[in-house]
Amino acid sequence: MSIWTSKVSRAAAGTALALALSGCQMTSAPGPEKQSRFSGPPPSKMAVAGGQLIVSGPRGYCIDRESSRDDAGAAALVVLSPCRGLGAGLFAERAAHEAVMTAAVGARPMVAEPGRLLPAMQAFAATDQGLAALSRSGAAQNIQVRHIFAEGDVVYMRLTDRGQFAWGIVQPDYWRAVVPAGGRMLSLSVLALPQSPLSDSDGLRLLRDFVATVQAGSALPATSG
Template sequence: MFTWTSKLGAVLAALTALSACVPSEMGMLSASASRAMAVSGGAVTVAGPTGYCVDKGPSRDSPTGAFVLLGTCAALTGSATTGQPTYPAILTATVLPGAPDGAFEEHLPAMAAFFRSDPGRAALSRSGRAEDVTLSQVLSRGDVLYLRLQDRSAVAGQPVESEYWRAILQVRGRIVTLSALGLQDRPVPTQEKRRVLEAFVARVLAANAAQG
């Protein structure tokens, strides 16, 4: 039976493919860095936690969804005054239209079950193959679902760590997925990925609450 989670999986798979490549120039000076980026016709604002900026160059926005890439402000601007995290992570956000009706928290158990299934793991995989993904942890905190996973898919651009954290939440009628990962040559400890992801979630929620 076709369900809302099936629709989420199909759209998420398309955006996972879009976000699969971390550009090789990531971490070099960029004039396109900013603290936040409005997507979905201005309905949703993606903003990073302290020390992180949006790299608008590789970020994308369209009617079918948006992808936003963030790195440390220090790396993107070349300014030491912006501060540099002890473990610099790479953050990504995808924004999808069509959040489910009702309280989002009510859908979290079904979403958790979906992502444990083969179709769900395929949707999370950069290669689209369920066998490339291992789901290590599934946690819910309020109306946010957190996933800790390993994606062993090959990636273009800069090689990233196979393990990362992802959060799924609802913002202003859209489904938003946020991720925190590290580069292979600059690994980020698991707990630090989770900490920065939680800060990312809080920052996005605050930025959009301010819109009214």
């Protein structure tokens, strides 16, 4: 491959990643179809992307129906928090750590081969375009990539994001994973709350658990509950 062709390929990959991740930044409030988080027992999972994916969290986590949305099988955002805080009752299983988790599903098909996702993300995160796509606020200057590595087909990133989280106050330092599943690109995050800080290792462990449950759900039939 020539140097020129390599540069064009990297640029195309970066543009494609930006387009895919833009569908993972659904930070606006849900529309009128939203449900109250206390309208009944919180569900443990949510089918998205036309049933291609079933999102669920680690034990003790449930779906926040009021904050989650699925745009008719296109982009989706699923927000999870401890079941007890969502009205599951005192007898519901307690989460090992209190945090907020998000699963954002890109509207477009996966744009990079799983085996090449790490170099694509490394190059992407080194650009202002990439940082803006990763930032909650869409501003490159608000985010820093502290660490990035891969485990299998999953890319993990340790980020510092000073942008505002749409559904409350969270710690700026957090772990995020980019996961290929169900033919889509997913962005999974574990966000620590000010009153329940997470150590670096605990946050990564929780995110790995989250990744495992989502990967398992990519092959399950579309049900909810």
